Amino acid sequence: MYAHITFPVYSFQSFTYKIPKKLTNQINTGVCVKVSFRNKTTLGYVVQLSQEVSYKGKILPIDSIYLDDYCIEKELWETLIWTKNYYLAPLGQIIKLSIPTNFNKKFKSNIEKSVSITKKGISEIFNLNKMPAQKKILVFLRENYDKEIKIVDLSKINTNYSSICKILIEKKLIEFSEKQINPFKNYTSHSKVKIILNDEQKKAYTKIANKLNKKAFSPFYLKGVTGSGKTEVYLKLAVQALKKNKSVIILVPEIALTPAVFNKFFNVFGNKVGLWHSRLTNSEKGWVWQKLVKKEIKVIVGARSAIYLPISNLGLIVIDEEQESSYKQENPSPRYNARDVALVRAKLSKSTVVLTSATPSLESYYNYINNKFDLVQLKERYGGSVYPDIKLINMKLHKKDEFQFNRHISKQIINDLKNCISNNEQAILLHNRRGYANIQMCKKCEWIFECKHCSTSLKYHKVGNMMLCHHCNYKTMLSQKCLNCGCEELIILGYGTQKIEDEIIQFIPEAKIVRMDMDTSKYKGGHFHILDKFKNQDFNILLGTQMIAKGLDFENVTFVGIINADVGLFLPDFRAGEKIFQLIYQVAGRAGRRKKRGLVSIQTYNADDVFIRAASNLDLDKFYKIALKQRKELFYPPFNRVTRILFKGKNKKNILQLVNIIFNKIKLHKFNIIGPSIAPIEKLNGLWRYHLLVKIDQQKPYSFQNFFVNKLGLKFLEKSHNGVRISLDIDPITML
Numbered sequence: 001m002y003a004h005i006t007f008p009v010y011s012f013q014s015f016t017y018k019i020p021k022k023l024t025n026q027i028n029t030g031v032c033v034k035v036s037f038r039n040k041t042t043l044g045y046v047v048q049l050s051q052e053v054s055y056k057g058k059i060l061p062i063d064s065i066y067l068d069d070y071c072i073e074k075e076l077w078e079t080l081i082w083t084k085n086y087y088l089a090p091l092g093q094i095i096k097l098s099i100p101t102n103f104n105k106k107f108k109s110n111i112e113k114s115v116s117i118t119k120k121g122i123s124e125i126f127n128l129n130k131m132p133a134q135k136k137i138l139v140f141l142r143e144n145y146d147k148e149i150k151i152v153d154l155s156k157i158n159t160n161y162s163s164i165c166k167i168l169i170e171k172k173l174i175e176f177s178e179k180q181i182n183p184f185k186n187y188t189s190h191s192k193v194k195i196i197l198n199d200e201q202k203k204a205y206t207k208i209a210n211k212l213n214k215k216a217f218s219p220f221y222l223k224g225v226t227g228s229g230k231t232e233v234y235l236k237l238a239v240q241a242l243k244k245n246k247s248v249i250i251l252v253p254e255i256a257l258t259p260a261v262f263n264k265f266f267n268v269f270g271n272k273v274g275l276w277h278s279r280l281t282n283s284e285k286g287w288v289w290q291k292l293v294k295k296e297i298k299v300i301v302g303a304r305s306a307i308y309l310p311i312s313n314l315g316l317i318v319i320d321e322e323q324e325s326s327y328k329q330e331n332p333s334p335r336y337n338a339r340d341v342a343l344v345r346a347k348l349s350k351s352t353v354v355l356t357s358a359t360p361s362l363e364s365y366y367n368y369i370n371n372k373f374d375l376v377q378l379k380e381r382y383g384g385s386v387y388p389d390i391k392l393i394n395m396k397l398h399k400k401d402e403f404q405f406n407r408h409i410s411k412q413i414i415n416d417l418k419n420c421i422s423n424n425e426q427a428i429l430l431h432n433r434r435g436y437a438n439i440q441m442c443k444k445c446e447w448i449f450e451c452k453h454c455s456t457s458l459k460y461h462k463v464g465n466m467m468l469c470h471h472c473n474y475k476t477m478l479s480q481k482c483l484n485c486g487c488e489e490l491i492i493l494g495y496g497t498q499k500i501e502d503e504i505i506q507f508i509p510e511a512k513i514v515r516m517d518m519d520t521s522k523y524k525g526g527h528f529h530i531l532d533k534f535k536n537q538d539f540n541i542l543l544g545t546q547m548i549a550k551g552l553d554f555e556n557v558t559f560v561g562i563i564n565a566d567v568g569l570f571l572p573d574f575r576a577g578e579k580i581f582q583l584i585y586q587v588a589g590r591a592g593r594r595k596k597r598g599l600v601s602i603q604t605y606n607a608d609d610v611f612i613r614a615a616s617n618l619d620l621d622k623f624y625k626i627a628l629k630q631r632k633e634l635f636y637p638p639f640n641r642v643t644r645i646l647f648k649g650k651n652k653k654n655i656l657q658l659v660n661i662i663f664n665k666i667k668l669h670k671f672n673i674i675g676p677s678i679a680p681i682e683k684l685n686g687l688w689r690y691h692l693l694v695k696i697d698q699q700k701p702y703s704f705q706n707f708f709v710n711k712l713g714l715k716f717l718e719k720s721h722n723g724v725r726i727s728l729d730i731d732p733i734t735m736l
């Protein structure tokens, strides 16, 4: 018998090994084995078994099976295989999402060493009169025999404690013990919280819970208006799942939101719940992962990659705010969409899966009107709060003001903010652009300062007075002279969050503003700090980028302002309208979550745009009607599938050559192609970029993959061709 083994690298190749007789019964797909590879012992995964091989050379045997914890259960293994086949990514790389460490190193969580005296130590303590330092430590340990003494505690007795301990250990007078430290110990401890549901929530809960009790794939769509208490419903479902001895995955779209949801779950489940996202430290990941494979953790709250965790006996998956684009992994490969993977995993594990949102993605909306999901609705706002009042502010009418005073916030919003603050209430301001201002431009020749490596303009950041590329992080000092004509009259155009902050302070000196964007929250725990302080009402205005639009719930917020509803409206992206609609609709939902009716003011230069109008009327039906019609006309999802092929390289001519070869091959197979065209970001990190979009029949989901594997071969993705690399994005979300 032979086994084909894959290694955790970006390669589609697998390697053949002989299965020794003694292991025949234990080797199966998904098993982690030790093998010798290029004269090194390496860990790999069995992807396939075969009776015979055509290879005539020497075939090495498998050394042994690695730890059981590292072997992947059937249901998860099949999910990984699906990911490989659908997204055309190397399996070895996908496995790393389930075993998220460098395979060869065991996960280490933080270890605390404690020390205690041995029996021998107690009886020989008096023989140490000539060694007072050693004796002193022994006496201390004897006196604290019943307590846990950490090694570092001995520093109080002797600063040289570590070398003294070494001697005492050798003499067997003391011993060490090791304990893992819970890196999440800062979370408030387990206090029983009772989940109280209103009638509508109870109905929704009961409908889903009935299916949860059976072992069958049951997809639900829980559509609930913002503030209707969806979280309480799925929290209760998780309780029910655990009662039935099933485990649960809760996916949350934004890392910034995971701590808040995790806390809610922690209050109910205590140590049975684990947190998972890419910003955890290795020891935090180690802690969670080990508890998970030991089945001590039964509920995972996490960002997209949590969908691949090795959790046994899965019974419930919840995808909170399923419409969020953050469920899509963009780069690097595997470019998966966790929402879609969740549906596949639920099917394979015969689980109940619940997608939730107030504003379903167009794809999901289309799926539930076609009965692919069971629709469950929450129409009342939790605690009886009412919808906010929404005003559109046509900025074209304010243009004069703006140019005269170089202002970006209308009088209207300034007044709204003043009112809100004087009532001791809080406001949220959305401005989807970080930095101080947008760009630096020459007044004379209109030349714009661009990144050296990317075809995008540099963004001015007031802190440090520098220009920064938001794509590759290239930094340079603010220029004094136009690099094109040498003119010294340079202006800064556009405006980012930092500039808005300055403007507010200028008009409302008493405002206490806190800003949340990539710049203020990139350090670990940054988000959490800012939100916590805002919740405690240390500030009265929270100003931020789209990060603040999602899922935040502050009782005292009664006003929401949107500074620029238009950002992104004209991007060459078929989802642009949907994205803007979602953003406005969601952030509007942050106003007036409790007793008082909230107010939302939206600034726009496109007050007639259908999507902006629909959002400002909170008119979901109209939005779906328009958007579906557009997509149908243009053969876009949900009516067709889209795959993007991106070409990158230093030499434009070489790129075009390859683009044309591939274009002609695809065309022969009668796919509907858009392009070839220059990507909207033409140059990135020093590489030129071209792309092709291929539209694929909805009914034949694998037709493009099959074409690619058979006609071009997966190896095509592994290496460059004349310095040009190509990458595939199946069902892309952004196309920049």
Ligand SMILES: [Zn+2]
Binding pocket: 451, 452, 453, 454, 469, 470, 471, 472, 473, 474, 685
């Ligand atoms: Zn750049």
Ligand SMILES: [Zn+2]
Binding pocket: 442, 443, 444, 445, 446, 447, 482, 483, 484, 485, 486, 487
């Ligand atoms: Zn110039």
